[in-house]
Amino acid sequence: MSLKKTIGKFLPIVDGDERKERIAKKVLKLHQQNNDIVNIHRYDMNNVGDYYCAPHLYFKELNGKYLDISDIRSLKKEVTKNWIKQVSNNSLIIGGGGLLNIKYFDRQMKLFEELGARGKKTVIWGAGHNETDRSQFGKVKNYNVDLKKFGLVGTRDYSMDTEWIPCVSCLHSIFDNSYKETQDIGILYSKKTIKNNKNLVNRLSDFPFTSNTTNLKDMISFIGKSNTLVTDSYHAMYWAILLGKKTLVVPTTSKFYDFKYKSVITTFENFTNDLPKAQSYSGVLEESRELNIKFAEKVFDYLNL
Known part of the structure; x- marks a missing residue:
């Protein structure tokens, strides 16, 4: 002990x-x-x-x-x-x-x-x-x-x-809003990553980014204007799928592997190589x-x- x-x-x-x-x-x-x-x-x-x-x-x-x-x-x-x-x-x-x-x-x-x-x-x-x-x-x-x-x-x-x-x-009503896509790729970091991995964030600063430490309105707005989302946040992945976005995830626990509609598993170092594999789904919000x-x-x- x-x-x-x-x-x-x-x-x-x-x-x-x-x-x-x-x-x-x-x-x-x-x-x-x-x-x-x-x-x-x-x-x-x-x-x-x-x-x-x-x-x-x-x-x-x-x-x-x-x-x-x-x-x-x-x-x-x-x-x-x-x-x-x-x-x-x-x-x-x-x-x-x-x-x-x-x-x-x-x-x-x-x-x-x-x-x-x-x-x-x-x-x-x-x-x-x-x-x-x-x-x-x-x-x-x-x-x-x-x-x-x-x-x-x-x-x-x-x-x-x-x-x-x-x-x-x-069930949140925010998913009933419409969003205009203005960026091809968005990166959304988890609370732990944005706090503890400043070098990573700085290295990828050419890409638009945010984190799950903001607020729901800002998070969903960021996801909504992205064509493809790269994230290590489970709910960012989920919400992006609900909004019909292409998703790539950097898994931190087993939770990313068991959603019905699969995201591409990747890393922050190599996600650009995996972008062509990403797909979107329709009807997930309603289901x-x-x-x-x-x-x-x-x-x-x-x-x-």
């Missing part, structure tokens, strides 16, 4: 995993109820994809009913106290986003799995695998939780043995919206809304 883990047993402030474990155990000791509903996802207003991938933004029945999945490890007692209360008292809608097969959310997902097995109403809505081990890219066959223990499941991963439910952000609306009907019936 590492020194950090050892110290964390006595001083949880040192180790986020230990803090998560303690909060999970507190939840499991409580009587579980289904009084209302809470939508749990990565509520990060500095990451446009994480923020807009949640059902509570698109259905009046869920308006204002959300919880950040990462608050389980907060250092603020009032935050973790609220997290325990919300999870224990309510039925859970978990997703969207890359919440499966990733260590950051493993303890939370295992907790939700156990709560589902105990009778709490649980829904996975548009979440997907997010494996960081490159040897598993394009090869993920199983999730890190038993989906049979959840009440209702729809994942954004097309090849998995679940109902396919693409990200609910397709994604129809699937989410039908799934919502099932969810609301299951939750007695």
Whole structure:
């Protein structure tokens, strides 16, 4: 056991995993109820994809009913106290986003799995695998939780043995707008890349670029005026496909390999060589919206809304 883990047993402030474990155990000791509903996802207003991938933004029945999945490890007692209360008292809608097969959310997902097995109403809505081990890219066959223990499941991963439910952000009205193409190629960087890889950004500065740290309007406008999008952001890829754009992706986790409509896998160093391979798709926006609306009907019936 590492020194950090050892110290964390006595001083949880040192180790986020230990803090998560303690909060999970507190939840499991409580009587579980289904009084209302809470939508749990990565509520990060500095990451446009994480923020807009949640059902509570698109259905009046869920308006204002959300919880950040990462608050389980907060250092603020009032935050973790609220997290325990919300999870224990309510039925859970978990997703969207890359919440499966990733260590950051493993303890939370295992907790939700156990709560589902105990009778709490649980829904996975548009979440997907997010494996960081490159040897598993394009090869993920199983999730890190038993989906049979959840009440209702729809994942954004097309090849998995679940109902396919693409990200609910397709329901945003911004995709009904028309955009004039003014640039052949656009590069849209992820939050991590734009922050930590300045040399790369500078090297490719001849191409128009932005990142997913801006806002939805600016991101979609940038995608809309591009004929072809190159990105290492999952939601930028998804939104570009919804808008009928050609897409090339630089994969950072397994999530890029499992959308129904494939993007060209490339690198930032060699993407210009792969441009001729890129293709666009039609009708994806309409299909994604129809699937989410039908799934919502099932969810609301299951939750007695």
